[in-house]
Amino acid sequence: MSADDLQLETKFTHMGRPPAGLGTPVSHPVTRASTLLFEKAEDLYRSDIRGYGRHGTAVHDALADLFTELEGGVGSLLYPSGVAALTGPILTIVKPGDHVLLTDSAYGPTRYFCQTFLKRYGVEMELYDPRIGSGISDLIRENTSLILLESPGSLTFEIQDLPAIAKSAKAKGVATLIDNTWSGGITLNPLQFGIDISVHAATKYFGGHSDVMYGAAVFGDEGLFIRAKLTAKQLGNASSPDDAYQILRGFRTVxxxxxxxxxxxxxxxxxxxxxxxxxxxxxxxxxxxxxxxxxxxxxxxxxxxxxxxxxxxxxxxxxxxxxxxxxxxxxxxxxxxxxxxxxxxxxxxxxxxxxxxxxxxxxxxxxxxxxxxxxxxxxxxxxxx
Ligand SMILES: Cc1ncc(COP(=O)(O)O)c(C=O)c1O
CATH class of the missing domain: 3.90.1150.10 (Aspartate Aminotransferase, domain 1)
Structure with a gap:
């Protein structure tokens, strides 16, 4: 039986666990560390090993793999909150002078971030009607670098035409990012429709018990994934191993x-x-x-x-x-x-x-x-x- 043939229920039960052995725990233990020790000085500058606490633990790796599996992406990045999982990839893509299209139905803090923080850095945000569909083509300018989506919209629940918007964006070389928190990636797979990045406030279903903040971004595009990984590293976007553990635990029963x-x-x-x-x-x-x-x-x-x-x-x-x-x-x-x-x-x-x-x-x-x-x-x- 190939792992690819398994249903999500089975994957979420069996993936991201330590190899079975005599007396091994069912789940990865939490490793708390900032400093990681090296055996030899010559190993200090190797790029093929994890050298510092900010770069994650086995629990983070297992959790990122589960998010990637959930949506069928090329890779996932983990963040300390849903908002950080939105702003990290946005900051990866935009630069001063750019134009960003944001659905009018977006989560309030996303709108506020675009209207204030991005504006300060010389990025212009334009709100579009969530029901615009392929009409989005008419709003794409020479300097448009990103289209932000959310479906259903926060509070008002409009559904967006993802394939139409993804097609228009791709035709003009514009990146797309969706806030996919509502569906949990369980009832909507935006990457399958050509959206580049699917973001989750994992604080919600994956935490599941209203006691932990967390976020994840799943990438359908390898180049964007590599760039966003670098941004996360540069911004110091590390998350606590305890929080990552809680979210991985939540995945088992989500x-x-x-x-x-x-x-x-x-x-x-x-x-x-x-x-x-x-x-x-x-x-x-x-x-x-x-x-x-x-x-x-x-x-x-x-x-x-x-x-x-x-x-x-x-x-x-x-x-x-x-x-x-x-x-x-x-x-x-x-x-x-x-x-x-x-x-x-x-x-x-x-x-x-x-x-x-x-x-x-x-x-x-x-x-x-x-x-x-x-x-x-x-x-x-x-x-x-
Ligand atoms: C749609 C949506 N996106 C993002 C977030 C932000 O997530 P967090 O609270 O983990 O930062 C929320 C939180 O309410 C949300 O409802």
Missing amino acids: LPRFRQSEATALALAEWLMTRDEIQTVLHPAVTDHPDHDLWKRDFTGGACLFACVFKPLNEADVLKFIDNLKLFGIGYSYGGFESLAIHCDPQLKRSHADRLGGPLIRFACGLEAISDLKADIEQSLASVF
Whole structure:
């Protein structure tokens, strides 16, 4: 049986473990080190051995291999947070004088980084409509070096036409990077559509327990991988062996956790569609989502996270709805074992979209029973409508 023929469940169970032997542990032990000792002075300047703690450990190597396997890339780089996994590759690609295209639906800190940090370094960022598809060609300039994507978009869940955007970018020699955190790489493989870099906030599903920050970038292009590796080295983008261990541990159980919370999210989204208090459900797997067909074409499933536009409510009642939920914690993030809810309007910034017409509430589903989560939302809706 070739390793390539194995299913992801089997790969995530067996890959990245130490060779079996008498009394060997099932998982790589955590090695904490800054200094690594050499036997001989002549070995100090060898490039074929790991010479310093910042360059990783066996746990980091195993984890990077699993990310590469997840998405079928040529290699992966590890970062201390999801944001670092976005900014490291971006800084690899852009230079002063460049133009960058960013989806209007991008994660807030990505937008802020482009608008402030990149601007300071003479890089111009232009926001584009996430539903632009092949129309992106018209926005590509002589000096465009990078197109940033995110699908579904943060908070508003628009699906992007990845093959069309990748094709337009390739035709003009422009690199593409997608924030693939929502799908966990489990229900979307952007590299297969020609996207160059797929980034994960591994803080979410791979951490899985809301107690560790981490990031990874998976590369489909060898040249970009080598350049980004050098950037990471130059920026000192090392991650703690303890954190890498937690993420590798999370990989072992990510699929059943992901699938349970994915099923819960879809069940709740479909139920909320039937409720009078809800104006629109923003989940691409529900049939009346405007990008449902595109989602069906490119994704193999959903994820734990979706949002709803409620019928108009005053601000105090929006806060009351969130406060009255008993099982949904009030907190940013998703992909943990526990459910979370936030109201989104104070952070929603869009240049290419109409106003939503009601308050936007985001639900991140955890591993609780669907019936309990449904009852919780129902009682909180009753307290404000
Ligand atoms: C879509 C998306 N990308 C990136 C990040 C950033 O990840 P981290 O919090 O690990 O820096 C987040 C975190 O919420 C996110 O939701």
